[in-house]
Amino acid sequence: MATRAKAPEQTWTIREIAEEFDVTHRTVRHYEDLGLISPERVGTTRIYHRRDKTRLGLILRGKRLGFPLEEIRTIIDLYDAPRGRRSQLEYVLGQIDERRSDLEQRRRDLDAALSELDRFEESCRNDLGRLG
Template structure:
């Protein structure tokens, strides 16, 4: 078995912040809340691909409106060790729970998109009415 020699790229906190358009404060805050655990080289933080993925997951969770506490649980699911049976059952339970939530949100989105389409149609109708009115003057 050979050591598959991937570059094993790393990033500084500033690089990661620039890439994902967040502040350094935000990244450090996520670490403070246990969402990130970068390596330390001296006192400085060094981020590995794994940390990068976690940050992306965190931000996706935020866009979805989850709290950081919820995001912590979700993200930790991805990194979960095989563990024993009870742990796996718990994980499966969590998955079901999150899926239910997400499907509710998807329904909310569909409904809202439809509502927006209606408002838009009304808008166009109103615009047409205005134009017809001014044309006939």
């Protein structure tokens, strides 16, 4: 019986990764310096594997949603924990609830500030109108 040769794993350069995620090389290196991604090194060249690409995608999504880097690290590291994906998802759901509550409070604060501005603007316009 013939055995099939394993296809080589797809890899990416820092340029390819940065372009795909629309970030700078410096941003990619920053996440590497923080230990959030760990590309293979061949001399001075960084070789990114699927795991690095997945982790970078999660990092950037977390940042867009307003999660601090340490929370993002916890979420990503949970994937490698014994309960893996289940513990990661349970943790993320808790963090989503907290983030949602925070954003909803910010929205209420912004709405209140906008209402106050509307009232102040109306008052100023009325005062200006009385001055003729």
